[in-house]
Amino acid sequence: MTPLTLKPDAYSLSYGVCPPLVEIDREGEFTFHTPDAHGFDQHRQPAAGSPNPLVGPIVVREARPGQALAVTIEVLEPDRTTGWASCSLHPNLRLPGNALDSYQKDYVEWEIDLEKGTAWSSELSRFGREIDIPLRPMLGCLGVAPGLQETRPSIDCGRFGGNMDYPRIQAGVTLYLPVLAPGAYLFAGDGHAVQGAGEITGNGVEVSCAVGLRVGLVDMHISCPRGEDEEVIFCVGNAEPLEQAIHLATHEMKIWLGERYGLDERQVGMLIGQQVNYEIGNLVSHGFSVACTMQKRIFMS
Numbered sequence: 001m002t003p004l005t006l007k008p009d010a011y012s013l014s015y016g017v018c019p020p021l022v023e024i025d026r027e028g029e030f031t032f033h034t035p036d037a038h039g040f041d042q043h044r045q046p047a048a049g050s051p052n053p054l055v056g057p058i059v060v061r062e063a064r065p066g067q068a069l070a071v072t073i074e075v076l077e078p079d080r081t082t083g084w085a086s087c088s089l090h091p092n093l094r095l096p097g098n099a100l101d102s103y104q105k106d107y108v109e110w111e112i113d114l115e116k117g118t119a120w121s122s123e124l125s126r127f128g129r130e131i132d133i134p135l136r137p138m139l140g141c142l143g144v145a146p147g148l149q150e151t152r153p154s155i156d157c158g159r160f161g162g163n164m165d166y167p168r169i170q171a172g173v174t175l176y177l178p179v180l181a182p183g184a185y186l187f188a189g190d191g192h193a194v195q196g197a198g199e200i201t202g203n204g205v206e207v208s209c210a211v212g213l214r215v216g217l218v219d220m221h222i223s224c225p226r227g228e229d230e231e232v233i234f235c236v237g238n239a240e241p242l243e244q245a246i247h248l249a250t251h252e253m254k255i256w257l258g259e260r261y262g263l264d265e266r267q268v269g270m271l272i273g274q275q276v277n278y279e280i281g282n283l284v285s286h287g288f289s290v291a292c293t294m295q296k297r298i299f300m301s
Contacts, residue, residue, distance in 0.1 A: 003212060006032035011039070011053035015143050015162055015187055016151030020059035023183075027216035030058065033079060034189045036206045037140070042079040052141050052154035052163060056187035060217050063184040068176045068220040069144065071186065075212030076137045076171040078193045083110045083119065083207035090202045090284040110205045112193050119193050119205050133194055137209060140165045140190030140199070140282075145181040154189070157238040157287045159224045159248075163190065164236055164289040165199040166281030168229065176218070176226040186215060198283035224252050227291075233260070234293040236281065242288045246278065249292035261299055271298070 008021055022030070032055050035041045039048035047053075060069065086105040089095060110119045118132035125131075143161030146152050157163045161177045169175060177186070188211065195204025220226075225236040235256060237248030253276070257268045275298060281289030 001029050003029040003031045006030050006055060008032070008055055011035065011048035011189070012056060012187060013049050013053060013154045014151045015054070015145055015154065015160060015185070017145050017148060017181055017183070017185055018057060020057050020185075021055070023059045023061055024215070026060065026062045028058070029074070029212070029214045031075065031210070031212045034191050034209050034211055036083070036208050037190050037203065038206070040208065042208045044080065044082070052190045054141060054154050054187040054189040057145070057185035058215060059183040059185055060215065061183060063179045063217050064182055065179050066221050067179045068218050068222050069179060069184050069186060070174055070176055070216045070218045071142060072174040072214040073139065073169070073171050073211070074214055075210060076139060076191070077210045078112050078114065078135070078137060078191065078207045079210045080208055081112050081114065083112055083193050083205040084108065085110060085203040085205045086201040088201060090200055092284045093200060105202060110193070112205070112207060136167060136170060136194045138167050138170045138192050138195060138204070139188060139211070140192055140195070140204065142169060142175055142177070142188050144177050144179065144187070145185035148181040155285050157282060157285060157289055159238065161225045162238065163285050164225070164238060164281045165195065165204070165285075166236060166279070166289055166291055167195055167197065168227070168234065168279065168291065173227055173229045176220060176222060178222045178224070188213065197280040199281075200283060202284050222252065224248050226252065226256060228296070230296075232293040232295055234279070234291045236289055236291045238287050238289050240287045242290065245288045245290040246292070249278070249290050250276070253292040253294060257294065
């Protein structure tokens, strides 16, 4: 299948049912460029509004609630040599002296070396040596319409996916998103060259990106996002407080282990109690993101 190149005239700042950028029957492949979180493109020119401008929606005509979209990230690469990020810890962390009413983001610029696969900032040279951070490009935003009559801002996350800022959502991953409105209405954006767990300064190293997605409709009934890469399967809970996000992710993993590997409830309990791991996505938006992960190798002979 030859990928279709998308060149949007406008970008969305919300997830919801709206005029489609493109329509497919059941599956398709796409390439496009995403602006950074402030709307600047690969030439550092203003191309969209802020925050987190989204490419989309991709409408899947046959999609109906009770099914899921399988979205595989085949390409994800920064497409310029500079990015930016805040170095101010976010008030959601509730650290001493870090109140919301006095919070101001202190932005710094990062240089991105695409050949070496690293990012660095002159601010870090004050240590007397260069500190290079390996790139790990990821998409902060990947989600569908939350319902037929519902829209959510591009900074939000929920059972529809959205601004999860989960570092595992990178090239090679397949994310399964529940269809919550006929047509699904898929959106993508918010590329990061690298980001730590939680996005605790409110940013990864924000950068425009070249993206390639494969999108397909699958008969999978899910309550929140699921995903997999070569290493793990995972389920993402997006909710507030953090304990509720953990609950949702763990419950979805319990169901998926039974469905995927034919385990009964007792066997699921045995494995999940000893092999589960939790990874943190977004901690700074409206709702937190926690992934419950399970290594695939334990099911391989």
